[in-house]
Amino acid sequence: MDLEAVRTFVAVAEAGQFQKAAADLSITQQAVSKRIATLERMLGVRLFTRAARGAELTIDGQAFLPHARELLRVAERAGASVRPGRRPLRVDVLASRSAQSGLMRGFHRAHPEIDLDVMMLFDIDTAVTAIRSGAIDASFRAVAAPGRPLPEDIASVRVLDEPLQLLTGPAHALAGAQSVPLAQLVGHRIWMPGIAPGTEWAAYYDDLIAEYGLTIEATGPNFGSDALLDTIADTPALATFMGEPTRLIWPAGHGLRRIPVTDPTPVYPHSLLWHRDNPHPALATLRTHLAATTAGHDAAGTWAPGWVIPR
Amino acid sequence: MDLEAVRTFVAVAEAGQFQKAAADLSITQQAVSKRIATLERMLGVRLFTRAARGAELTIDGQAFLPHARELLRVAERAGASVRPGRRPLRVDVLASRSAQSGLMRGFHRAHPEIDLDVMMLFDIDTAVTAIRSGAIDASFRAVAAPGRPLPEDIASVRVLDEPLQLLTGPAHALAGAQSVPLAQLVGHRIWMPGIAPGTEWAAYYDDLIAEYGLTIEATGPNFGSDALLDTIADTPALATFMGEPTRLIWPAGHGLRRIPVTDPTPVYPHSLLWHRDNPHPALATLRTHLAATTAGHDAAGTWAPGWVIPR
DNA sequence: TTAGTGAACAACTGATTGTTGTGGATTGCT
């Protein structure tokens, strides 16, 4: 299917005749006739009834018209997504982390007129490089690793501390607990698939392991949250951490348990990073929105790695 | 923007290298290289970083990928909308009538897996012809005009009686009324723009005029409901009829009043029409859905033209 | 009947797209 032909189809539908559409598109009437004929041959249906005083949409044409318009709209947005000058705001979020997606959903609800592209880069180094080069506009990350401070031209603000909860199957030893002190998790196997080594996310769990002597298996391929939940549900010896405001599709009948962790509650610190000189107008809107909606949290009784930026 | 190029882009992104993508698409690697180069030139950005062991998406490529996928999805749906064999269910609704759109929205919510194309044909004759030819699958209409019964092969069932309410501006003589007897509307100007003469909708109001002596101006161009509401709000001498379950975007600050009409309440009878031999599987689903959700209404105190099919 | 309007067909031409052939760059093995 040729987009030029689709554009021509819409032009003819709006003009009501081939000649006017041809003038609108600055081509000859014969070219329009050919394009429509080719499109009709490709679709296998007649789109217009040709009359002496113009062309009228057939029923098939009427049904096709909104789809054609949508197609042109999507093509326009696709092109705009990489237009160097005024492209949508590009925000990098942490893969599989729903808290950040929730923040972006909230921003989109509050500002539906702002075009967004949500991306998932590999780690904070990639993100910082992309921010400095202007390839992306902002990134949600936990910053910064020890001995590697953020460059001067990168600004950041801590926007959300996400409390981690323990997720277990019904047969797990801790399944019945109302809450679990962090120290009591020693000796239990905690499985966090899909965390790539070398990322700041992995560093977070490394610190948690070092400080509390937990057993966290942060390796192994990630087959998606469905597979993760399936395995957790069926394996009494396994548990996993999950952010509190997770909005996963909760599979029914699995008997999964979410157990708050206390003394202290480990929280994952999300910060927004951006380039000080980034001129994208929507970036200021995003920062304002986040400042307004993410109220201060109570830091008492929580744990975060010592290397993250303070609040 | 060439859809073949976009398809190629997605193939390369999935394959991770040009050669494999070329094999998948049954073209040569050189052709893939050319298509990607052309697409990159058109977009003005580099989409892949070429390495010795394959091609990797740039950040721009990552941002473009979901748009490209969406574009192909929409193109597929556009083509499917006119595919003679298994196209989406085509349902004709009455223009500017929200009750029917509401029914279809409910159906779509209940069966999101069913592809729908909602259309607006001119009048019931057009609809019946389209149903008999198989061009559409169903139509919401008020049937049938006197002396012109439905053909034998068209089935119909009355699905909804939509009570009409009076809509006035704040300065209208009836603006303060809690309800208005139909007879009391005699002498007031009622404006219904956009009703094409010759349609069964026009026949409905013709009957209402004839029976109760109302003054209904059913002619004039329709500039959309926004313009209609603006005019109604600003013109004390004008009112209009509007279906009760209307879900218009209600303009704030207009002071519009909705006044129930009584003794009797005019109701617009919506029926579903379809061809007895139509094999579309979704048609049966729609009929079942409508039968289940549109409960019987109380006919007492209501008025409908004598020529509509009984309930 | 006769303009006048609007779309389709035919012939031609330049541009595009695919192919084959080949070269350059990187990686991994010996």
Add this chain to the structure above:
DNA sequence: AGCAATCCACAACAATCAGTTGTTCACTAA
């Protein structure tokens, strides 16, 4: 280091396509 393997880009050529001009056909209105 040397060499083969892998992978992408460039060049030249062939086939196809899309657009143009010129013309015909169908219908409508005067």
